[in-house]
Amino acid sequence: MVEIAYYTVTGQTRRFIKKTELDAYEIDDADPYHDMDQPFILIVPAYDDNMMDSVIDFLNFGSNKENLVGVIGTGNRNFNQLYIHTAKDIANSLKAPILYDFEFNGTPTDVARVKEIVANYESTEA
Ligand SMILES: Cc1cc2nc3c(=O)[nH]c(=O)nc-3n(C[C@H](O)[C@H](O)[C@H](O)COP(=O)(O)O)c2cc1C
Incomplete structure (x- = not known):
């Protein structure tokens, strides 16, 4: 089963995670x-x-780099070309795909899409 790790500074990503119930x-x-x-x-x-x-310390620890299967970026589109740049930088440097992106704590569509991504990942692994 694929796990999820997340980081949050102002709590938006935590609110998103709560909504997914994952x-x-x-x-x-x-x-x-x-x-x-x-x-x-x-x-x-x-x-x-x-x-x-x-996040960098976490990724460099243990087998985390090897176990990273993909990155979901969150941000604010007002940052234009810097939108989700942290997720993109991590994905590029660790050669992992960007699986999805959303703003702030996500819309109901974002919640549904991320649940789908996690469920599909599980079914292809089984
Ligand atoms: C100081 C600061 C810098 C930010 N820089 C970016 C940025 O470069 N690109 C982007 O897409 N969003 C940027 N954001 C928006 C946050 O990534 C976005 O609000 C996100 O949902 C915050 O998640 P969190 O509450 O889980 O920490 C920035 C927000 C702050 C407060």
Whole structure:
């Protein structure tokens, strides 16, 4: 089963996760050294690179880089060409696909699409 790890600074991504009712691991600034130990999707908002140290520490820990199967980017389209740049940078550097993107805490459509992506991933793995 594919797991989910996510990061949040202002709580929008956490609100999104709650709406999906999916189990998910929240990357913790106080201790980002958590090994997912199985395939997972990363959901990550976009911020300046210097605000992403916990996510980078998390990805560099244990087998997380190897177990990352895809990235879902969140952001704000007002940032134009920088929209979801953090997710894109991580996906490019770790050669993982961008599976989806949405703004803020997501619309009902975003919630449904992400649940579908997780469910489909599970069915192709089975
Ligand atoms: C200081 C700051 C910088 C941001 N930079 C970007 C950005 O470069 N690109 C983008 O798409 N969104 C950007 N955003 C928007 C956030 O990524 C977006 O609001 C996201 O939903 C926040 O998720 P969170 O509440 O889980 O931290 C920025 C927000 C803040 C407060």
